[in-house]
Amino acid sequence: MEHVESHALNRTVTRYVTGVTPLAVLSVLLIAAFIMMNAAAQNSALFGRMYSVLLLVNILGVVLLIALILLNLFHFAEQYRARVVGTRLTLRLLVMFVVLAVVPVSVVFYFSIQALNRGIDNWFDVRIERALDDALLLGRTALDAQRQDLVKNAQEIAVELETLPVRQKSGALRSELSMLNALREQYNITELTLFTQDRQILASSSEANLEAGTLVPERPSDAVMVQVRQGLTYANLDAISKSGLRLRVVVPVQARNVSAPLRVLQVLQALPPRYAKLGESVQSAFAEYEKLVYLRGPLKFGFTLTLSLIALLTLLIAVWAAIFFARRLATPIRELAEATHAVAQGDYQKQIPVTSHDEIGILVESFNDMTRRIHRAQLQSKRSQQEAEIQRAYLETVLGHLSSGVLTFNQRLLLRTHNPAAGQILGTDLRAGERKPLGWLSEKYPELQPLIEAVEQAATAGQDEWQVQIQLSINNHRRTLMLRGTSLPSWREKRGGYVVVFDDITTLIQAQRDAAWGEVARRMAHEIKNPLTPIQLSAERIRHKYLRQVPEEERDALERATRTIIEQVDSLKSMVNDFSEYARSAQMHSRPVDVNDLIRDVIELYKNTRSTAKGVVPLHGASKAGKGKASRAITTRLDLDTDLPRIAADPGRLRQVLHNLLLNARDALAATPKPVIRLGTRMVGQDNHRFVEMTVQDNGPGFPEALLAHLYEPYVTHKEKGTGLGLAIVKRIVEEHGGTIRAYNLKEGGACVIIRLPVNAATGSAESAAVSKSARGEKKA
């Protein structure tokens, strides 16, 4: 958060420091300040007192401007070092602008300084200086003559005043005053004053209009008094700031009496107006000229300083303007370059603000139009891609849930796609074979050779549509597949490959065969069973009627013959019953069945009275019993899954299944030294496809290889007394329950039959409840 804030603050500071406004405002203010300073330098009354402040403000302003420009340049240098797009162009423009600004300003500055210095020097001329000096000297000489006259007059007046009696007290006497007045008028003096030695006024006479502001006559200074006391005459031209010039002469007035104190006479004579005016004019002109001569150096310094500052300001403003305009010119080009880079990186939504209507503006508009079009095209392509994806997913789903196997090959006969059903039917994982040629497939999966050959043949023949039935041996099972091939549509004169759809029709063929056999059995049973009863009855009748009639020696033969007929007819009847049993489509009486209980019940029937070990049930080897050999105990091992759910089944028929399988096993183990039958149950599959798997296996010789393909067909048997209907009936019952049966020989010897019966979800849950109920019942019992 703080980082974000500080970042925002930095950006604000940068904007204020490098932006247009502060520099523009500062420049305008500085120009105004310089105008005022210039006015001040020319002795303008308005700005005269502000000159120093203005100078300081301007110097500070220029320093600030330099700092701002340096900051701008530093910022720019950083961008340049970071290789920000557009900085090179900006730099080139900047250098060009700066050179364009600096050179003329420098030239103008140099010549201005030269002209200024020469101009100021030209103000002063030695002749004028001498003329002014002479004028001053002339004025002084003229005033000196006036002064000499006044000194002479003063001394005469002093001599005349010597006659006045000496007194120490101040305050004028009438006689003194009238004398002074008379003398003043006589000599045409402005003011006459008589002082004591210690500057006390004895008497004074002055013109009425003389210095109207002061009633008391002006006393001479101490220095003057010292001079006068020594008997010397003081004469001087007094410059009075307001009332112009006047002559002052101070003379001692000796007393007739030697011991009497000295008196002092001060004579003030205002200069005649003409003299005063001329004198003042000469004085002021001389003073002004002297001042100018003295100020020549500082004046040059001041003007040079002002001019330098103005030149510096102009330069700085020019540099700043160069930075600003270079940046402004380069901005749209930079934006365009950045946007092009962004588009190259895949950002097609980039739009640049149009700030001008010149060629660059047109370029920017075209760029924006281009990106808009690209963006639209990209959106469209994305949409099409999505649609294709959806289509593909749809096809995959359809193919995935198709019971038929589907294989597609490209034009070079590489396996492209296959659906799950293909793998299930072929009993192989085809994923490894993707993008592999047919040759590789036939090496990797030799059992698929017939299928591969069929595809190759069809491709070689160039058939568009073909159909063929092939036989495969998968997991020791013979499978019949119906293949249908179609060539895919070609694209740009290229053949489009092939799609091969196949179905496992083994079951169908088997069902057809089973149906045919059932029909045969039914007819045979019907046809054979009908005459059997008359045959048996006739035989019994012959025996009953002729046994006592035939001679004694032949009676025995008849007896044996009729008995044989009856027995064989019985045997035939039983056989026919088996057939009819096989042929009959029995009514199912389904109810929940616990397969484990069922197995235990059936095993119980074969159980020996003596149990050898826990879970091991011996079975009587009965196959050879008829031939009088001792019956041997067959060990049965149970491996039952205790969590097995109940299934909906007909218990009677399932019992028959187990019975048939156990009898087959028992018969097969007749010659085995240590006969063992294993029975097992377990759950397989998941969700809605769960099965109870029942396994019956023995350690006998196994099924004869020749019979493996036709195990479930009637009359297929290798036993002396077998009807060949046992496994056929088992299969029929299993199929009636919706299950599957698989029989194969074990590698270590012996046969194995696996029966899978489906667990209906509803049945399963209902049955688990039933099981728990019965479990409770048992507990109660």
Add this chain to the structure above:
Amino acid sequence: MDFIMRDSARINRRRWAAAVLALACFGDASADFKVTDVQPKFVEQSLVLTGNLELGLNAKVEEALSKGIPLEVNIDVHLLRERRFLWDRKIASWTLHRRIQYHALSGQYLVSTAEPESETGESLLTLQEALKQLGSLNGVTLTLEEPVTPDAVHSVDVRVSLDIEALPTPLRPLAYTSFTWHLNSGWSTWKVTP
């Protein structure tokens, strides 16, 4: 204790002023403005100053004066009431402007004082006399707007300096940038006799 502290503060201030002055008059040791003696006292509703300010000019300034450049001297006066636990309180302040100019025709120096009351002028033959006249305080009367507290101790701070702002415009940049033109006595404090 308090007095000692205040005195030491005053001494420090003087030292500072002296240091500034020394720096200002780096080029010319003899040229200096000093407040040598001031005797302030209250007379009725006003403060009367009597004393002498020693105004020494260096060669540069003297040359400018002789070339007709008028010099203005400002005498700043602050009247303070001393307080026991706080800093001194400034009661009033005045600035006296005095001016000296060379009159070429008569070869005299004109000294004019614009004391609060009225402007008076005087022409003097020598520069020494003129500077003495310029720096003399002969009962300069400064009117107080409010009467002072009778029992309080009062002091006066005095400073005399050359007014650069009154110099002709072209001279001002030079005067500001050169120590020669910085003539300033710094503040000095004088007790007011009641």
